[in-house]
Amino acid sequence: MEFVSDGIERLTGYPAAAFMARPGLSYANIIVPEDRHGVERGIAAAIQDGGEFQLTYRIRCANGDLKWVCEQGSAVPHGVSHVLEGLLFDFTRVRNADMLVREQASYLQRARDAIVAMDMNSRISYWNSGAERLYGWSATEARGKKFSELLCENLPAYHAAYETTLATGEWSGELSHMRRDGACIETDTRWTLLGADATLGAQQKILVISTDISERKHNEAKIYRLAFFDALTDLPNRASLLDHLRRALLGSARTRKCGALMFCDLDKFKYLNDSQGHAAGDMLLQAVARRLEHCVREADMVARLGGDEFVILIQPVEDTREGAAAQAETVAAKVVAAMAAPFQLAEMMYSVSVSVGVATMCGTVDTVESTLRQADAAMYQAKACGRNTYRFHDPAIQAAWSARAELENGMRRALRDSEFVLHYQPQLDRSSRVIGAEALLRWRLPDGRLLYPAEFIHAAEESGMIIEIGRWVLRTACTELARWQRFPDTAGLTLSVNVSAGQFTEPDFVPMLAEIFEQTGVQPSSLKLELTESLVVSDFTQTALTMGMLKQRGISFSLDDFGTGYSSLAYLRKLPLDQLKIDQSFMRDVLTDQNDASIVRSIIALGDSLGLQVIAEGVETPGQRQFLSDAGCFMYQGFLYQHAISAEHFTAYARNVH
Template structure:
């Protein structure tokens, strides 16, 4: 007996040791392989995600970077590069303009390696650390150079993150494998090794005692067969009885478990006949349909469908298979009449030789509402509720395709509000937003039902008239009528938060289809027509024509040329003397000229407006300020007439409103060692009107340094005694429109007389501009004006000619 016991222990040890050794080795190998495979797949996904993230980040800033290069806006460019390096995967960003000069650059320290896997992971990623993207300035730049946005990636940062995750995955994988091996060993011991030992013991008892105890193992497998062959035939009936009892218990437990799961499920579950007759329903299903389980039993699920008729529902049920889940959406109606969307999943199954349909339905009202909100955010303006640019372009593109096929015509109306910025800045964005909402409502009411009115952003609205007639003439008539209705409804006052506001509009109209123009082309044409309306005085509408496009193209050429002019130092300063009635030169006005390499000398009227609209006026104005003060310092060193008091330099409103303008002027005066009383800055009335408080503060700061201020073109703007009385002004310059053809007793003479009287009371010097005839000068002298500037006295002169003129006239009086 001891020998048999020893054989059992020896058998157990051999089997257990073999099982443990092989299972542990296999588990570790599988764990290492699966973990390695997971790490490799993770590497591929991280590499893909990183590349897509970088492309997405760069695309987010592409348009802003293009605009910054386009406007040579260093501040905006710095915002782009500083924003790019805020992303942990980017440590260096550089924006290079189309002249291959760095417009902005930011860099931060690159991440250091933090683990032994960082460098191998960095090599495995094989990411392009250096990314250079060309910015498309083709529409405004015909040169060979291209603007570029360069970023360098912090691949160590990505590698560190991945390597740490890889280490964790490897460690968890090995732990998982060891735990799995232990569980498998425990299960094998429980269900194989131990039964073998017990069976060996039972066999020994049979041999030693000659009688059989309770069978140690009754499963239907090889070991069970072995046990039953030892127990003999007299044990067969007892073994079969035990087996049937166990199977009945398991089935009962399984049915109870299934029923419990079904009744407590969060989704509605219906066990139906093949014709949708409800055989069994869970608690959630009864609650969803608002009836008890007893009331639902033997009713048809098709009766509660809103999307499908009874026959359609039966046809749907017939297509449900027993191998693949069928998914469909439906609208269900409950006993209370509430209709709600559901997502249903159905499969055919067999229970007790009978076929049923198991349908699981889930209320998706919340998901449908979320999808609706996402759709609205993607295609509608959040402020006004109108379609946005994306939806508008979709509809316009569809209209173009339709019109090309049926040869009908439509129109695009591009609407821009007049004076909206003034209202928004003076009364606040809340009033501005409410005004935009009111305008959207008026447009919606006045436009035809089939039209589409979209908001493109800011105060820009674009209207699509998809069907206006079978000819371009009819289309033009309909479009003009709609434009007139829009202008009429816009002319009515708006009452917002106690304010009565007047806000007119300008409209540009483009008719389509025409010469295979795309949706973007049509919108651009309408925008071009809009600019024509703005130039003609606003509050009207104009149709697009090729001449408008030509004018816009010329403007783009000028804008592009200004970039090159600044780069190549093509600007020069000329100076027009300011002379008193006794012939003495009291000063000069610095006037910019563009020495174009192909077109020759271009006067300010040919490019200043474009510079102001494109924002380049700031850089040009800064150049004029520096060059003017530089010439003034040189003249003072070489000698000027004693009567020469100051040099006048025109300052644009945009330049004047720069944050560092005051510091820049003071710095230049210090650099060229100039006293403030030798400098005169000419500003416009409109600038004072729009930015009175800021302008007043800056003027007082510069006045403290001795700088003089003159109002240029006085009388043509919104003249107000407010800034004449409260601002540190020194000079009024009468606009040439009052001087040209001036004669005694004329209306212009009366206006000039009032200006002179006002200036005299305020102690201001008056200079008349544009004096070209002796009669004009004599009339001005008669009215009391003593200082003049114009062709009668001298045309604007280059710097060297101006010095010669000053020297020749320093002791002579000009008649």
């Protein structure tokens, strides 16, 4: 060496003089033998090119320690040879730190988990090999992309995790991520907030470590379905039903709401299994399961107990057992009707019926065991009653259901056998002259007993039979009105007919009336339809439209029971009404109750101001009639004059009262 500084001793442990002596210590000799060849090649290349060099290698120090050295220099021409000039410095700390970083980086790369770092704008800055394997994108493709856009199918869940990480420093949970191939994978994920480091120039980031748990979730779901679902029909099984029933009763006890449980047993299912084999039986059970699912609301549950037994759980949302029974009855009727259509089993058509037992339930008094027992008992009652029907366990509800079913059957018979009749109550003017009548429906039973509308109309409306009954009433009334119009002494009479809301809102109501007019030959100008306030309120626009079309045919309209519902001046102003009818409930105490008297006067004054006729029903005494006359009402209907009477007696009455 030509020159070496004193710093060589701090680096190697050898004094500078040791390298300057002749013969002295050769610097090349303290270079680790494994690194010498590389150093020689590097220097030789620098001499050949006449350029600079930078080498890192290990040396053995005077105390035996190994150090990493970084040598930087250049080959300077000196005569026919070259002189090497440069400097040496201890590179050990930097080298060790670099090795540590490389080692740690290799750990991250070898990790099976997906490890991703993203900045606070969701931009990905680190993406390990585990992420490449899990998601399908290479690190080059992923870096710079937004984590939320690249992977997250459920953005609300991503934002929730993000906000929690910012607030608490970390978040852990399960997230669904999207792979490059579009598949969705379930991950168990931990997010950690990494603080900024000004000294290193590192910005705040979020470290995301995700483990693929798709297989575990799949296995869990498989185990769950095996435990809680029927393998044949894919319906919830007994265990699932018991759990849901227990929860429903707990909720019912808390909310005081009522629900129902229904046992459905296929009639003569064993015959199919014995005659056609279990494969046909299995096909039938699967088809039955699908039909049952279409009979219930989304919140309700269909389960299979086993064999041919199915159960329907009606969630407790009704305030009373009666309300729950009504809802259950609707479902039970659907179930019985749904089973009526034959089932296609491969090449065979097969018909089956079902017996349904219904038990209402309330968590304050019922248990899982008692509810199951009651529904099962009710189902056996249904079988005992001839199958293909349903029965309630509750004796009171069963009695009410039976009575209503009997009533509905009776109304069908009444229509078929002409048991319905119309009676006519006269309507008179101030001179006690008959000006018309109201047609009132009566039901004459085979035993001669007469039923009034209050005893059956509600059931008719609930069952939908009011449409057919109302059609019969209109046809019969128009036939009678046409008969009046053929005789001079009754030709000027009007006839009022009550029309239910369900009938009036039927799409074919106007064409149906037109057909009746044509068949009976009646002049519609003498027909008056009485509508209720509830009809007007429920669908004002459609009601007004229908009234307008009928008004063009000459029909007039009366608002029945005015003052008892939701009357509004806006309705009275906009509807083509001709008459207001004062309800008999106001007339009953009009002479003794100041409030009723005020209401009646107000109705009369309102009708007068709007140019509408006002008629009072329920006029029973001369005092009531005098009150109405003094208040300005001059049309009356009630027992003071006549009860509702048959068509024959009404005609005689109208001709005799002038």
